[in-house]
Amino acid sequence: MGQENNDRSGQLVLILLVTAAACLALYMLPDELFGLSIKKMDMLSDLRVGSEDEDEDSNLSRADSVLLRGDSTGLSAADRERLAYRDSMYRAIMAQLRGDTLKAVVEDFSVGHIGLRRFFAALNGISTLGRPVRVAFLGDSFIEGDILTADFRERMQARFGGRGVGFVPVSSQVAQFRPTVRLRSKGWTTRSILSDRKPKYLLSCLLFDAANDAPTIAFETTDYMPHLKSVGTLKFLYTSNRATDLRWICNEGRDTFTARLPETDGVGQYVAKGSFTEGKLAFTHAQGLQALGIALEDDRGVVVDNFALRGNSGLPLENLDIARCQALQGIRPYDLIVIQYGLNVAVERTKDYGFYRDRMVAIIKHIRTCFPGADVLLLGVSDRSKVVGGERHTMSAVKNLRRAQREAALEAGVAFWDVYEAMGGEDGMVDYVKRNWAAKDYTHLSFQGGRELANALYDAIILEKTLYDNLEKTQR
Helix, strand or coil: CHHHHHHHHHHHHHHHHHHHHHHHHHHHCCCEECCEECCCCCCCCCCCCCCCCCCHHHHHHHHHHHHHHHHCCCCCHHHHHHHHHHHHHHHHHHHHHCCCCCCCCCEECCCCCCCCHHHHHHHHCCCCCCCCEEEEEEECCCCHHHCCHHHHHHHHHHHHCCCCCEEEECCCCCHHHCCCEEEEEECEEEEECCCCCCCCCCCCCEEEEECCCCCEEEEEECCCCCCCCCEEEEEEEEEEECCCEEEEEECCCCEEEEEECCCECCCEEEEEEEEECEEEEEEECCCCCEEEEEEEECCCCEEEEEEECCCCCCHHHHHCCHHHHHHHHHHCCCCEEEEECCCCCCCCCCCCCHHHHHHHHHHHHHHHHHCCCCEEEEECCCCCEEEECCEEEECHHHHHHHHHHHHHHHHHCCEEECHHHHCCCCCHHHHHHHCCCECCCCCCECHHHHHHHHHHHHHHHHHHHHHHHHHHHHCC
């Protein structure tokens, strides 16, 4: 009898082990097999504790404590008390101003929450500034073709004035489907920071060498947005020149400008003023000419430049040439630089993005050196989906990278805006695709989706500006 009970116990244990092994095997199956989606079995799914994202208030509190400890060393007790008071007022005013509909706010991780002070000061003094307030978006294919930036630019120009698309590179992979400007160029060789690190790059991360003696650039404005059709200034930006002659034919030949471009190894700019909707730049004796692009804009209001480069992770920005960038800042001052990257960094199964955080902190510091008059706003990675258990869900890598990007903003002491949260958080991209706001690669935005995020970013920045202005009033 005892032997029989032992046999049954052994059989039961064996059955349990085989069952557990089978369940484990089912869990380890790939997402797809022979082209068929497979739904995984996870017996511990109800018990598994996911990594919860830190909420906004805890991030702000941690930012205050870390930054005040790190950056206020050597300050007097009165100054530390003033900073602490400003921090507490920041939270109080934010709680009062923030509405229920705003999903993502600007998180300012600077000491005293002055990360966008210069940008807001420029906007407040725009009528007497004597130049346009300039915003540069550095990004990847998420914003290429002027996705997001076109609508953000329109909102800013509608409120603060200004016209034109801003900077346009000599050539682009997306020129044929960019709706905010039409541009054609001939006789140029492209250099990209992604494939050739030797040249001295600026914000666009692209340089264009004259491939023959007579290259050309032709442009035409569009009415895609109300403030794009006509501009008051045309600008040609270049970085090297020996003895190039320029003939600029505009408005169907009614206006013609000719000039000998000054010799330079730094950054040069040729400016024509009037009222323009189209034109052609014809160069002669162009040996040694290296160009950046043209700018179509007004000399007042707001200018928003899109510096998107497909395939850029953001890390190559550490190779931007300091001297040339500072020279560009001298002739084309930027007040805000928005950094948007992540699509080319998030890789499934990568959990630790500490390496990216550390390099991004160094890159932010490098950009501040290159453009000492500009504030920096770091954008978190957007949501991105993959097939999990036969269904589309947010990639875990997105959450890990997003956390690292926020930590980079915190450590660098700059402002941060959470694109993932603005899209709705978990599975936000799935909802965007359903609404036709994103492509069915579950990665890239459509122009409609770009409009949604542009409006959210604009609202967040205007809220932050209102908060900053109120905060300044309390300390006068």
